[in-house]
Amino acid sequence: MRASRYPPSCRAVARTACASCVHRESAMKTILVLAWDAEDTSPFDTAATLAHRFGAYVVGLGPPSYRAVSVAWTDVGMGAPFDTPLADDEEERKRMAGLRAAFQRSMAAAGIAEGQGDDTSPSATWTELQNAVPMAIGSIGRVADLMVVPQPGPLPRMPESLFEGALFDSGRPVLLVPAGRHAAVGKKVVIAWNGSTETARALSMAMPLIKAAEAVEVISIEGAMVQGPSSDELATALRRHGLSVSARHCGAGGKSTGQAMVDEATKFGADLIIKGAYTQSRLRQMIFGGLTRHLILSSPIPVMFAH
Template sequence: MKTLLVPVASHDALPSVFETAILTARRFGSLIEGVSLRPALAEYVPVDMVGGMTWLRDEEADKVEAERAGRQFIDFMTRAGLPLAAEGPCNPEALAAGPRYRWRADVPAGDGFLGQHARLFTATVVGRPGTEDGAPRMTTFETALFESGRPILLAPPIAPATLGEAILIAWNGSTETARAVAFAMPFLRQAKRIRVISVEGGTVPGPTAEELARALACEGIGADFRAHSAGRRTPGEVYLAEAETFGCDLLIKGAYTQSRLRQMIFGGPTSHLLAHAAIPMLMAH
């Protein structure tokens, strides 16, 4: 987790996104790069469905928005005591410098850049999306998740106090969750407590929670496991209840083992966690 990308957009969870990135950077001595995230100029909003009139985003307003995002990011990092990263490549001296930040100003508008640029980073830190006013956009999460090939660290609406001390792995036997566990190995190697849980009816053909715990032991990582029987609660509800009982401050899960369309219609664990989780989550697809 040596490099973290933080897309900066105007939403209520932005302080939590910054704090989640800082907690991670302090744990691993990471470089945090901030970039402005805003709609592309080609995106428009129809205001007259009869006449077909549209308003294009103003280029000057777009520039002002990007500058404001940069000030927010730099001010937060400065108040947190993080130094500005030195110019140049990440040589051994830079890597030994500990947590630090930089702001990239020359960033085009639109989500397309985010999905491509995120491929250069160990993880991308975004806010947990929501439907209410002021919540982070779902498109930001999904672009980073599906286009980057890297894991997503989801910040909860309220900034966490700790991160990665007690980890819960929501195991369903899938390739998506296996990737999430692989990406999470830096966290797992430093965690004080780890629990692997599965829920009957919420798994696909694959290894069991007990088998994953044994595999982690072969990596020198201690973890206990719980296999929950089917009940009246959904897998997503069980995951969050177990996370609270365990005192979890990081939940690891594969995203969208079921298709997005199916989850939109019928619901699913990923959709439930995206709607209700109050703890940081590391996800991968």
């Protein structure tokens, strides 16, 4: 039998998360959440909001250390993505303690009890994956209905490699949360439609959020579509679920397709965007830009991605 590469605490969390996860179309019952900096608790607060909505079990996951992220980048032939010295072990312990305390404060402020709870009341627990490779977040996330992470970027923001590990290695939807307070997530939802397989998959995974929303709009941007159904056709299909859904196909107006999508979603008053990630290749988007990459790095609105 092959030995697990995760510490016992993480294996235990994976087992309990599996046991407590109830797969229903109408609910997201297990939410895995990671923050990078204790100064930004927006992922914790957002996870708490969703936990109340669905009666979910929240697993707060301590992030990999700066050292682990640096080693992972070196292994693929790249330098460390940091222009500051790596934190020593004592600094890492303080960082992890600060994140754990921030998670516990967020859950307590939201009235979420510590422990596993039941299928109707939200509950929360904390575990650490401090010395594991960054991609391990995706493996742990395979037993979650939703993963919540901060918006990536250069320090002091979370490295983009962690977001990609969550997205590509979990097979689960990833909710990316920009810094700041997001009082409501999922009340007014925009589906960033481009006709693609990736966005169709994201849409399927997001149905619990879509069905719980107060208003839904399908928005497509001229120049960002692939061959596939139109935004009007998608809206018609969603109405068959008994949902009130509007649709718009918009021009970019001289802006990038990513900025045009953000502007149109803001105009709708969206507090959540749903998008399939990387219809174009990651390399192409890194070189030439694209709708996915703009939303990953620059959206002021939380975005739920799937691939």
